[in-house]
Amino acid sequence: MAKLTPEDLDRIAERMKRQTTLREGAGRAKVTVHMGTCGIAAGARKIMTALLAVIEKEGTDDVILTTSGCAGLCSREPMMTVELKDNAPVKYVDLDEDKTRQIFTDHVLGGKIVSDFALAVGSERQS
Amino acid sequence: MAETTASSDASKTYRAELLICAGTGCVSNRSFKIRDALEAEIRQRGLDDEVRVVTTGCQGFCAQGPIMIFQPDGIFYQMLTEEDVPLLVEEHLIKGRPVEKLMYVPPEGDEVVPKLSDIDFFRKQRLVVLRNRGLIDPEKIDEYIARDGYRALAKVLTGMTSEEVIEVVKASGLRGRGGAGFPTGIKWGLTRQAEGNGKCIICNADEGDPGAFMDRSIIESDPHAVLEGMAIGAYAIGAKNGYVYIREEYPLAMQRLHIAIDQAREYGLLGEDILGSGFSFDLAVHRGAGAFVCGEETSLIASLEGRTPEPRIRPPFPAQSGLWGQPTNINNVETWANVPVIISRGAEWYASLGTDTSKGTKVFSVVGKVNNTGLVEVPMGITMREIVFDIGGGIPDGKQFKAVQTGGPSGGCIPESLLDLPIDYERLMEVGSIMGSGGLIVMDEDTCMVDIARYFLDFLRSESCGKCTTCREGIAAMHDILADICAGQGEPEHIDLLGELAEAVSDASLCALGGTAPNPVLSTLRHFRDEYEAHIRDKKCPAGVCRALITYRIDPDKCKGCLLCTKACPEQIIRGEAKKPQTIDTEACIKCGVCRESCKFDAVLVE
Incomplete structure (x- = not known):
């Protein structure tokens, strides 16, 4: 390993940014794949794999990908929720891998809600 | 340098990281075994491309170890064992359901607090020195x-x-x-x-x-x-x-x-x-x-x-x-x-952090009779009450707070009346203690302040290098007097003698060891003089610690005659019929306290 210059410190930090975002739990956007029994049975794992692949391909380093349990609408699984910082969460239903990739590109990266696949904007009220 | 030790595989995308504490406390509670079990389970479930296990340094909440933070969700898991691993992976990693039974429950409540950022112990801290704790692998x-x-x-x-x-x-x-x-x-x-x-x-x-x-x-x-x-x-x-x-x-x-x-x-x-x-x-x-x-x-x-x-x-x-x-x-x-x-x-x-004279933060290790033992970093000027009760979670088993020792063995104790004192170098000096390097030992009602002063002097006596006569002989002399008081052989003039010795040791020793060694004696004398007087005048130890000054007795109104103490007594000197109040032969009693620990009805009294 060659000796570092001050600029190399920036390069290393940049390369590590995705990990830093994940560890601090504070990204620009959060994508939640619903992985209850229903979601998993309907193919949520494929959705997760597709998302991981597209994040890696795009080199996205400011998006947090996470899972949660059943969203309560088992008939419309697989589902995912996209939450851009300071925006209301959007729930997408009846997903497949192509739809997932499109949502990631248009909504997560582009900021435009894909209304064709969206169920609703917003979440249930929490006590 | 091997690439694996210096740099993380940062190009790889993970959706979750399990940050497991590998400070000395958690390691001695088998955190490396838990890491291995987690990695094996994750591999077996085919998640090793999505989820990574990372070992970090001490996360501070040692009382709850081994601990693990689940990121990006910010979930705090505690007191893990290898047996918890399959459930954790199945529920949280596969089904996205955080596992409540492995989460933190505050001492006074019964509801779990899932997120680290919501737990009082962490919420009230201000991390400057420990800014990276739990967030990085210290070996990378x-x-x-x-x-x-x-x-x-x-x-x-x-x-x-x-x-x-x-x-x-x-x-x-x-x-x-x-x-x-x-x-x-x-x-x-x-x-x-x-x-x-x-x-x-x-x-x-x-x-x-x-x-x-x-x-x-x-x-x-x-x-x-x-x-x-x-x-x-x-x-x-x-x-x-x-x-x-x-x-x-x-x-x-x-x-x-x-x-x-x-x-x-x-x-x-x-x-x-x-x-x-x-x-x-x-x-x-x-x-x-x-x-x-x-x-x-x-x-x-x-x-x-x-x-x-x-x-x-x-x-x-x-x-x-x-x-x-x-x-x-x-x-x-x-x-x-x-x-x-x-x-x-x-x-x-x-x-901008801290008080007029003491800036920034201070790291304290909080130990002793406190619920949340661990490592905390707080801004200077915080009160001792906030550290002991808000961050530390108060005293276990519903006991009363008595004092907190700051500055290590050559520091001093701070009584309840001074709990609202803002902590900085000068204010601690004013009340007879020191900042020291940041050890805080919390003591409850069961601590005898004379005995604790004796304990610290015993430590200092053996750590004195012996170069200065005052330090070498003076600390030993003070220790012996304290030991006499604890043994019921205290005389009224001992209190003044301790004061004189303290002055000599402090004034005539070359370094800070001798200079601060009398602190435990002086501060306990200042804040808990009544305990010294009780030992010397009444030959009583109010906290029930000094064996020479206490007797164990069974309260006949509370004793149910269950005979648990009778069986537990190593000397076999507790007598009485079953289902009737028992009595202790106080002459033969060795004051080990086993009877008191075994009693389910609080019927064994220490006087």
Whole structure:
């Protein structure tokens, strides 16, 4: 390993940014794949794999990908929720891998809600 | 350098990381085994491309260890065992359902608090020195760099003169965290100005207070912060060589320190021509045998030189003539770890934390009779009540708070009436204690203050190097008097005699060991004089600790005659018929207290 210059410190930090975002739990956007029994049975794992692949391909380093349990609408699984910082969460239903990739590109990266696949904007009220 | 040790596989995308604590506390509770079990389970479930297990340094909440943070969700899992692993992976990783039964429940409540950021213990802390704790793998330099590591060093080497660095440290108000609280910037300036061939800096990592583990945890969780602080200090002072004097009893900290030094050298952050600036600095690790007297700078230097660690007369101060006669600057681990943040964020920002005279934060190890034992970092000026009751979660088993000892064995105790005192160097001195390096020992109603003073004096008696007669003989004499009082042989004049001895030891000893040794006696006399009087005049120990002064008795109204105590008594001297009140033969009783522990009806009384 060659000796570092001050600029190399920036390069290393940049390369590590995705990990830093994940560890601090504070990204620009959060994508939640619903992985209850229903979601998993309907193919949520494929959705997760597709998302991981597209994040890696795009080199996205400011998006947090996470899972949660059943969203309560088992008939419309697989589902995912996209939450851009300071925006209301959007729930997408009846997903497949192509739809997932499109949502990631248009909504997560582009900021435009894909209304064709969206169920609703917003979440249930929490006590 | 193997790529795997220095840099993380950062190009890979993970959706979750399990940050498992690998500080000494959690490691001794098998956190490495849990890590292995987690990795195996994750691999077996085919999740190893999505989820990664990371070991971090001490996360502070040692009472609940082994602990693990689940990111990005921020979930705090505690008291894990290998048996919990399959459930955790199945529920949280596969089904996205955090596992409640492995979460934290506050002492006073019954509802779980899932997120680390919502737990009182963490919420009220302010992390400056421990800014990276639990967030980086301390064995990977890239993870330190990712969180702005070595930027302060770059800033200093590319755009600041040595004098400017010293001015910033002066303006920040940083004071020595080893105990004495001498202003760090002034100390650096003195060593810089001193005449001498070659200058030297030392990091004192010989944490000697019993029950204190601030420095150990800082090195274990973020060793590069110490190295970066030292490199900045070396540049400011004009030193080319440095030493870390670390106690042999800290194997994990030492291992991580060595890894960190190797990686920093590999990257050219230590050694010749650092960051291409022309500045060179390197350091060596010296293993010390852990003598309390090495808190004294001249003793530590003597030990580094291979001599018996005894203090010498000052002047000359180490800044003028220290290690091998070179101008030498010694700071403690926590002081060094503050430096990079001060440079990065500025003196003004740092000085905005704390009180008029004491700036920044302080790391404390909170131990003793307190629910949340662990390592905490708080702004100076916080009250003891906030530390003990809000962060520390109060006293276990519904007992009453009695006092908290600050500053280690040669510190003093703070009674309940002073709990709202804002903590800084001066205010602790005013009430007869010291900041010390940051050990806090919480004591409850079952602690005898005379006995505790005797205990600390016993420690100091054996740690005194013996060079000064007052310290060597005076501490022993004070200890013997305290032992007599505890044994029921106290005389009324003992109290004045203790005061006189305290003055002599403090005034006529060369170093701070003797200078502060009377503190436990003086502060307990000041705040708990009634307990001394009860021991001496009434021959009673109000806390029920000193065996010579207590008797065990069974309350006939409460005793159900269950015979548990009768069976438990090692001397077999509890008598009575079943289902009728029992009696203890007080003449034959050895006062071991087993009967009291075994009783389910609180019927055994100590008087």
